Amino acid sequence: MARGLSRQQIGVTVAMIDSYGDLVFEMSHNKQTRRGDPIRELDFAAIEARRGELGMSDGQIAQRIGLSEIQVMYIRTTMERRRFRTNHFQRLLELGGGKRFRHERFTAHEDRFQYHDDAIALREAMTFNPERARYYAEQGWWADDTLSGWLARNVAERPAAPAVILDGVVMDYASLAARVDRLAGGLHGLGLGPGDVIAVQLPNVPDYLVGYLAIARLGAVMTTLYMPHRGREFATLLGHSRARAMICLSDAGGFPAAQTALDLDLEKLQSVIAIGTDVAKAVPGAVPFEDLAAGTASADALGLPLPVAADPFLLLYTSGTTASPKAVPHNSHTMLGNARLGAAEHQLSADDVILSAPPFGHLFALYSFHLALYSGAANLLLPAFTPPDLAATIEAGGATALFAAPAHMAACLGMGLFDKHDCSSLGLMVLSGSAVPDEMARAVDRKLPDCAINQLWGMTETQGALYCRPGDSIETAATSAGQPAPGVEARINDDGELQVRGSMLFPGYFDNPGANAAAFTKDGWFRSGDLASQDRQGNIAITGRIKDIINRGGVKYNPREIEDLLDKHPGIAQSAIVPMPDNVLGERACCFAVAIDPDIDLDGLCQYLLGHGIAKTKLPERLVLVAEMPLTPTRKIIKGRLFLP
């Protein structure tokens, strides 16, 4: 319509718009060219001669090309409409300010980064209860924590302070940040960006942390693979996580990790980044890690946007004892808020030297790293655990805080390493990963009288949810996992199951609705699957696993106390009791054991247990001797992988 007249009344056709549209647009005021200064000079001849360039009115165009004025107006406004792009003013918002304008710095909206579908799917999984989210933010439990922000703070406050120590070689915070910045730039150069999942399989070496921080700087998401993982696990976890890249060794102790990843030929795995000797030649197709970390690209110089706390940045597969792994996404709110709040509770500071016995592929080790980074402390690294190496590293590196699994300590105690090494620098030992035997905790306490022994209870889903605090008595620390962390609520339901919720809790398993349905109560509490009891002071002790319960003809019992007794038997190194199907009673108890005494038998064990007051109904009814137990990285027995012969 123009002046209330339809196109049919005006006599403008689509063909006419197509034919004259560009001409009319160019002759109109939309495109103006002035040669000289004819108007100021009142050079009427020049004005008339160049009207077409100066920009003509509709009437003048109509007269010039033989259309009616209203037809020109219709065609011109149609062309203006067709060419107009909405939101183009963003150029001004992003580029304006005179000197800030640079051609190369502007990218048209349509050409800008956008999260791919997999990244959006992962972000969709970060769905929190809105009331809880508001509450956590109001309490300050969710803030603006990011690894990049923490690293930058440390660089500003203590650039020369030790950040990472391995075998006496120190990398300070400034050097760490510079390497992270370059690696992030290098990863960006590979086409990786925010939301991309990048898998890491490395021992606890400095480049693990460099890689992790670079992935976080990029806004990407790290997923971890344990060192024992091989092609089958690669295929499952890289496929489920939709990983776009993997950082690994070219040669992991004889296992060709990088080549294995390449050979999988996964559709979404774009890059395999390898650490090793002469990677380019040894693993054709792999990208040498060092080329990226020592390259000239820098995330900051490239102006890559900084991540924010709500971005998912970790996708961890549970080391739980159930058969199929579940993907646990975390963002900085849940993950780093927990560490920030925990640093004060653990009484850590920039003066600490923190050592993790478990691998960084496990959340417990990452938790220790997060605590160190938040505190500005040094990370003392132990690439791979052996009891002697752990004790030697504590001594040589002057570790002040140790994060370890009970099995780590049991091994050190068993080998008398605390007598052979000076571990007196330790002021804090946080034990987690599996149940802490009372006597073992007391034994460590006797060996390290100046070190606070603290139990911590957590899961990949919950992080550090319960823990003892420095200052708690050994009685408390040996018999309980202490009290909830800041931001955490815990309850024990009628069945004795420990349930938690809080600012540290993951939002739900990624791409696993079945697991999510089972993991949460209707009112949003996370079912830990652990049995617990609480004393009058509020300390919570983990007493077993719900799934470990043996139901022998309706008599239900937790085999934990029997396992504890068997573990103390001189003929047994390690034991695990699992239910075995029975046609009459439904279930009976079967004992798997790693024997020290090869002649040990079921009758002898039962007599031993009866002698310690165990009821007949709880006695194991079958004994299976195994060479070794299937263990998680925190050396917890994976009962789901104990199969009856």
Add this chain to the structure above:
Amino acid sequence: MASTKSADTEGAKQAILDYCLRKGALAAGVADLEALERIAPPGHRPSDLMPKVKSVISLGVGGQTQGAWSVPAKAMGYFGSTETRAYTIAYGAAFFIEGMYQTPAIYCPPDMDNEKGPRVPLQSLKLHAEIAGIGARSLAGDILLHPEFGYMYYASIFTELALEPDQPMAENPCPAPSCVSMYRQIGRTPCQKFCPVQCLSGHIDADGKQAEMHYDMAACAEMSQQYEAVPALLAEAMAAEDAQGRDDILFDPDNKMLWYKMSVGSGGLLAQCFECMRVCPIATKSPLADPIRRSKAKAAT
């Protein structure tokens, strides 16, 4: 455009221009009506608006404060350009003329041509000012500049009172020597270099004068004048595949801002971005370009 005027009209012209200056205009002049009638296209000539017009008076008020040039560009964009100070003076001048000289006068509306759409002004206030000698076209898309006052906002008064016309400026202050120097080095002047949408280009001749000025008004308007976004967005929303798509378009944060501007008649981002003027030495550094400079100049005299 010489014409014979009586002593009374000479006095009237001075009284009217004095009135404008007294009320806050920095500069005022009378444009040659015959020149305007020859240059302006049919439909946009002064006589098309006021058939018995005899004179067109143009006035300019100060452009921006010195502080305004230092704010971030996006904030600068919010300042808008519909300058009520200029129009208020022009309105008053029309009343002044009728009251003093009993001759019809109008304040020239700065609005768009209702028949031609929002990109077409009813009258070119720029043309009036240029012919009245209170501004000259710059390389920055023909924005008028004044050697003393720099960048100004203009308003016009039409009257049936015959007044002696002034002459356009003898010299164009644009390009400034520093701009010529920059052009010699990189082939662009500051306004050309720093336009966010690169809608400006052109050349300076060997004498340091304007040779060519190219202005892509479509690109400029696309960035700064959002009114066309309204129907465009509505059309996009209607063509969306589903309700979610429609919502994404209509309630996108940027677009919600647009609805706000439309609903309250806000001038924010509906005018010009000022980036070409921000980097223009004439606009920002002329001797009397802003209140601070004018105040210091007044104190010095």
